[in-house]
Amino acid sequence: MPTTKFHLAQVNISKLLEPIDSPLLADFVGQLDKINALAEQSKGFVWRLKGDNENATALRVFEDDMIIINMSVWETIEDLKDFAFKTAHTMVMKDRNKWFEKPQDAALALWWIPVGHIPTPQEAKEKLASINKNGATSFAFTFKNVHLPHNQ
Secondary structure (H helix, E strand, C coil): CCCCCCEEEEEEEEEECCCCCCCCHHHHHHHHHHHHHHHHCCCCEEEEECCCCCCCCCCCCCCCCCEEEEEECCCHHHEEEHHHHCCHHHHHHHHHHEECCCCCCCCCEEEEEECCCCCCCHHHHHHHHHHHHCCCCCEEEECCCCCCCCCC
């Protein structure tokens, strides 16, 4: 079996309607540990961004403190799709309008990284900015416009 030279990194951001500790967000926050554990147990999971609270909700990467970030790395795009669209994660996505503003700009970016590389929030910000400026490219893309790694 050939050795995969790339993994898939993903970032998604959401702008909260209210502070993370508000009653409105209690249902979302209550599901985080379960969904994060599900991700970590899923086929192809490699890594996810975590803060001191075992999730990334307390990390402030953007100037706007109401924007939360989620980042992870997967062995393949199929593994990420399976987790995102064929598990309990879909129920969280279905309810997102209860907790988050409708995004005006790119809220998701995907990109290929060398196996072993851990992406940074700064990289993620650059990927989102690229999609906002240039649309999907080999530098950063979405599920709708997938770009394969250069040597695959």
